[in-house]
Amino acid sequence: MHIYGLRMGTGKKFRQGQILRLVxxxxxxxxxxxxxxxxxxxxxxxxxxxxxxxxxxxxxxTDDGYKPGAPLAEESVSLPPFTRAVREFLVDIxxxxxxxxxxxxxxxxxxxxxxxxxAKFGEVAGTIAGDxxxxxxxxxxxxxxxxxxxxEELLK
Numbered sequence: 001m002h003i004y005g006l007r008m009g010t011g012k013k014f015r016q017g018q019i020l021r022l023v024x025x026x027x028x029x030x031x032x033x034x035x036x037x038x039x040x041x042x043x044x045x046x047x048x049x050x051x052x053x054x055x056x057x058x059x060x061x062t063d064d065g066y067k068p069g070a071p072l073a074e075e076s077v078s079l080p081p082f083t084r085a086v087r088e089f090l091v092d093i094x095x096x097x098x099x100x101x102x103x104x105x106x107x108x109x110x111x112x113x114x115x116x117x118x119a120k121f122g123e124v125a126g127t128i129a130g131d132x133x134x135x136x137x138x139x140x141x142x143x144x145x146x147x148x149x150x151x152e153e154l155l156k
Contacts, residue, residue, distance in 0.1 A: 015043055016053050017085065017111025020068070021118050024081050028065040085115035086154045093151060098144050102134040102151075109134045123147040 018041060019034065028034045031050050038045055045053070059066045089108035094101040104112055113129035116136070123143040128135045138144040 011107040011110070012053075013089075013107050014110040014114075015045065015049075016057055017081075017114055018043060019053055019057060019059075020081055020084075021114055023059060023066045023068070025118065026065075034066065080119070082115040082119040083154050085112045086151060090151070090155070093148060095144060095148055098138045098141050100136040100138065100144050100148055100151075102136065104132050104134070106132050108132060121147060121150070123150075 015038070018038060022028060022034065022037050026037070028037065031047065031054065034054075035045060035047070035050055038050075054066070057068065059068060089104040089112045090102055091105060091108075092103035094103065102109075102112060109129040109132055113127045113134045116124065116127055116134065123138050123146050125137045125139050127137070136144075136147065138147060
């Protein structure tokens with residue numbers, strides 16, 4: 001539902017994916033700063049929800065702002081956001097000429113696409129995300145093959 005141009009009721013996984021993307025890419029000093037940056041992305045959250053998300057994501061406040069504290073998903077090392085998103089959300093890869101279709105559980109496509117966009121792979125011309133599907137457009141079949149190999153390597 002949209003109210004005053006803000007997305008209401010956006011899924012928790014998507015919201016938390018956006019929080020991880022923001023704290024990985026930017027210097028965020030406070031919860032209020034994080035809340036404002038989420039609002040710029042048309043995600044309105046309450047302070048209580050944001051506090052819960054920060055706790056669940058195990059973010060810690062450092063001199064450089066919020067950062068992931070403990071490894072997520074029992075990873076022994078801190079993974080880049082795209083690697084973490086692939087391992088958490090990707091359930092199938094379907095190639096088609098210069099296109100790559102990534103299948104996720106319901107609600108998983110948005111955080112996966114956001115992490116992919118943040119990774120800024122040269123092979124990617126653009127992405128489109130639905131609820132459980134990410135469409136990746138590459139300029140040529142060779143670029144799609146290279147990207148597919150990179151993604152499959154992250155699953156090992």
